[in-house]
Amino acid sequence: MTAKVVTITSGKGGVGKTTAVANLATALAADGQKVVCIDGDIGLRNLDIVLGLENRIVYDVVDVIEGRCRLRQAMIRDKHFENLFLIPAAQTRDKNAVSPSDMVRVCDELRPDHDFILIDSPAGIERGFRNSIAAADKVLVVTNPEVSAVRDADRVVGILEAEEKYAPALILNRLNPAMVKSHDMLSAADVLDLLAIQLIGVVPEDESVIVGSNRGAPVALEPKSRAGQAFRNIAKRLQGQEVPFLDLDKQDGLWGRLQRLTGGRK
Amino acid sequence: MNATSSTVQIKGLRDSLLVALTGETWDENQSALLTQIDGRASFFQGARLVLDIGTQALGVDEMVQLRDLLSERGISLWAVLSESPKTEKTAQLLGLATRLSNKSRVEEKRPAAAPVGEDAALFLSKTLRSGTRIEYPGHVVIFGDVNPGAEVVAEGNVIVWGRVRGVIHAGAKGNRQAVICALDLSATQLRIADEVSATLKPQKNPRPEVASINKDGRLQAELWQPG
Ligand SMILES: Nc1ncnc2c1ncn2[C@@H]1O[C@H](COP(=O)(O)OP(=O)(O)OP(=O)(O)O)[C@@H](O)[C@H]1O
Ligand SMILES: [Mg+2]
Numbered sequence: 001m002t003a004k005v006v007t008i009t010s011g012k013g014g015v016g017k018t019t020a021v022a023n024l025a026t027a028l029a030a031d032g033q034k035v036v037c038i039d040g041d042i043g044l045r046n047l048d049i050v051l052g053l054e055n056r057i058v059y060d061v062v063d064v065i066e067g068r069c070r071l072r073q074a075m076i077r078d079k080h081f082e083n084l085f086l087i088p089a090a091q092t093r094d095k096n097a098v099s100p101s102d103m104v105r106v107c108d109e110l111r112p113d114h115d116f117i118l119i120d121s122p123a124g125i126e127r128g129f130r131n132s133i134a135a136a137d138k139v140l141v142v143t144n145p146e147v148s149a150v151r152d153a154d155r156v157v158g159i160l161e162a163e164e165k166y167a168p169a170l171i172l173n174r175l176n177p178a179m180v181k182s183h184d185m186l187s188a189a190d191v192l193d194l195l196a197i198q199l200i201g202v203v204p205e206d207e208s209v210i211v212g213s214n215r216g217a218p219v220a221l222e223p224k225s226r227a228g229q230a231f232r233n234i235a236k237r238l239q240g241q242e243v244p245f246l247d248l249d250k251q252d253g254l255w256g257r258l259q260r261l262t263g264g265r266k
Numbered sequence: 267m268n269a270t271s272s273t274v275q276i277k278g279l280r281d282s283l284l285v286a287l288t289g290e291t292w293d294e295n296q297s298a299l300l301t302q303i304d305g306r307a308s309f310f311q312g313a314r315l316v317l318d319i320g321t322q323a324l325g326v327d328e329m330v331q332l333r334d335l336l337s338e339r340g341i342s343l344w345a346v347l348s349e350s351p352k353t354e355k356t357a358q359l360l361g362l363a364t365r366l367s368n369k370s371r372v373e374e375k376r377p378a379a380a381p382v383g384e385d386a387a388l389f390l391s392k393t394l395r396s397g398t399r400i401e402y403p404g405h406v407v408i409f410g411d412v413n414p415g416a417e418v419v420a421e422g423n424v425i426v427w428g429r430v431r432g433v434i435h436a437g438a439k440g441n442r443q444a445v446i447c448a449l450d451l452s453a454t455q456l457r458i459a460d461e462v463s464a465t466l467k468p469q470k471n472p473r474p475e476v477a478s479i480n481k482d483g484r485l486q487a488e489l490w491q492p493g
Contacts, residue, residue, distance in 0.1 A: 151415045155396040158397060
């Protein structure tokens with residue numbers, strides 16, 4: 001086994017990185033994959049809350065890096081899946097406590113025993129972002145159908161392309177087909193047209209996401225949730241399976257266009 | 267703009283900046299480099315750096331530290347050239363290039379280099395994404411798009427074989443004869459010399475356009491007419 005390291009980043013804050021990590025980790029674990037997620041948002045940790053593991057934290061990633069505990073001791077087992085672990089961020093330290101080579105070292109130690117390592121990047125393009133992408137084999141850029149979020153995503157894609165070793169793919173989160181139709185929101189095609197990178201998933205706006213985060217139970221666990229289904233599909237695509245895109249809006253042919261833009265997945 | 271200090275020499279290559287460090291000690295080299303960068307942040311922003319460090323022997327820790335310091339400044343360390351086998355090995359360990367292809371050896375006159383002639387042009391074959399700023403003392407030709415949040419500032423003309431949705435400034439040193447051409451000019455802002463155009467609306471079916479200063483002294487864009 002040698003894990004694939006997948007970093008979820010965005011540029012702009014609040015677009016759904018942590019939500020995506022929690023849901024993708026859950027969905028991958030439900031498919032039987034051995035998964036560990038690392039909260040790279042040092043000083044502003046919240047992946048533990050979204051996974052409902054806050055009260056189990058004893059050690060964090062900075063403790064590992066500074067040698068106060070062994071890696072195993074900082075890995076918290078998930079409530080729902082015994083093959084899913086979280087390594088939390090330190091809440092009381094700042095991002096300079098971690099360097100890119102520290103992240104590479106931690107991931108290298110985890111790789112042999114896992115299938116996926118998911119890293120939740122902080123917003124921005126500073127040190128915390130650099131730490132989060134240092135070990136990445138694949139980078140998922142999350143954005144919302146909103147001009148400022150797309151512009152920041154474009155910036156991040158430019159940085160990743162300049163480094164030439166990360167192939168970024170896009171998660172478009174919080175799409176509201178009704179708003180696209182009334183021209184109050186960018187469409188998926190508008191976003192893809194500008195960013196021109198591979199699309200790995202479109203997640204609809206869905207209240208159950210917020211409810212799930214507050215309860216510490218990601219929506220990927222809800223068989224009926226549309227957003228949950230979208231995250232489960234992304235998890236399948238990460239495992240190399242071909243899964244058709246959800247048809248969020250049958251009427252206006254948007255999805256046909258989208259499929260053409262992304263290379264005609266059917 | 268003086269591109270060189272005694273220990274740091276900068277040359278523009280095809281797709282990167284070549285920086286030669288000639289100081290005695292590594293500490294001296296590193297701090298001289300960072301001083302240069304911090305003094306001219308916009309010039310270095312987003313650059314791909316090739317470092318030539320002569321015979322100096324660097325270990326992983328030193329090189330990682332430099333790479334991080336550079337990346338915090340929005341610069342990616344791409345290659346390290348050295349006559350020291352230790353340095354070469356370190357660079358290889360970190361996945362950095364240690365040789366330049368002849369193609370990228372070709373010097374492209376960037377602002378750091380000697381003044382360029384009137385006909386010099388910078389050719390870029392890529393989409394300029396948000397946060398990228400290209401400044402050039404001649405013409406600029408882009409085979410790709412200029413996305414919102416990207417800027418091109420040229421002393422000569424700017425030609426874009428693609429969509430312009432960012433900011434373009436042609437004739438930046440006051441040349442009012444300069445033009446801006448693009449397949450789709452829905453720019454956030456166009457400037458020629460000191461004339462500024464308001465936002466151009468995205469067109470439904472974009473056609474190639476040429477923007478110039480007309481005889482009334484105003485900046486305007488017109489559909490390109492073949493022949
Ligand atoms: N598809 C969705 N539908 C509805 N709400 C969503 C969706 N995705 C995320 N949210 C909500 O948006 C908010 C921000 O999400 P999240 O914390 O995952 O963003 P983030 O990118 O990690 O933020 P930060 O940059 O602060 O780390 C949360 O309240 C979350 O529940
Ligand atoms: Mg977050």
